[in-house]
Amino acid sequence: MKSVLQFRTTLCSSMEEDTVASTAEFQNLFEKEMIDLFRLFLQLTANAEKTRIGLILARRECFAISPVAKEWALVWMRRMVVRVAIHLVLGTISAPHHDISDEAGPHEFHLQGSKVHLDFLRSSIVILALPDFERLAFVICVLEQNSILDCAHLLRRSPRDVNDACERAISHVVSVEERNRQKETAESSTSFFGLCALK
Numbered sequence: 001m002k003s004v005l006q007f008r009t010t011l012c013s014s015m016e017e018d019t020v021a022s023t024a025e026f027q028n029l030f031e032k033e034m035i036d037l038f039r040l041f042l043q044l045t046a047n048a049e050k051t052r053i054g055l056i057l058a059r060r061e062c063f064a065i066s067p068v069a070k071e072w073a074l075v076w077m078r079r080m081v082v083r084v085a086i087h088l089v090l091g092t093i094s095a096p097h098h099d100i101s102d103e104a105g106p107h108e109f110h111l112q113g114s115k116v117h118l119d120f121l122r123s124s125i126v127i128l129a130l131p132d133f134e135r136l137a138f139v140i141c142v143l144e145q146n147s148i149l150d151c152a153h154l155l156r157r158s159p160r161d162v163n164d165a166c167e168r169a170i171s172h173v174v175s176v177e178e179r180n181r182q183k184e185t186a187e188s189s190t191s192f193f194g195l196c197a198l199k
Contacts, residue, residue, distance in 0.1 A: 020068065021068050021070045026073060027063075029074060030062065037081055040085075043139045044089065044135070050085075082146075086136060089132050124177055133165050142170065
């Protein structure tokens with residue numbers, strides 16, 4: 001009987017070692033994803049110093065957590081980045097302060113970030129100029145593709161507030177990017193005609 005229990009304990013331990021991300025694996029993953037995590041932090045905080053501090057805090061959080069499956073390690077790491085960034089920007093812990101599940105009707109807020117195809121804006125610096133709440137909602141819902149309800153829980157706001165903030169942010173970022181594109185096109189046309197005139 002004792003040998004059977006020892007075998008089961010050993011088997012469970014070895015299975016856990018195979019499926020759970022170790023500290024070393026988290027370390028390697030953090031280093032591998034450092035540039036992208038830095039970009040994400042900067043988009044969330046719009047502040048280089050908060051980004052530097054946040055990366056240190058998020059790294060500590062990842063190493064201190066309970067076991068996480070290897071296939072979810074990157075998702076969990078990005079989640080830690082979002083939570084730490086929210087704390088640094090808003091001074092709050094990203095946990096719901098009240099039950100918001102009843103605030104949205106059955107057909108409201110069905111639009112998810114993944115359905116907004118704005119991936120070309122991922123490198124836009126216009127995001128950094130958005131107000132804190134709009135910027136956080138935009139990055140979490142649109143760029144990170146979390147649901148509006150999940151974002152509402154993280155930001156401790158209602159789904160309606162998050163939905164409205166996303167719409168305002170999208171409208172602003174798209175319009176500024178469009179103006180910039182038109183300006184660049186006009187400038188390149190002017191310089192082209194200027195070169196032609198010189199010839």
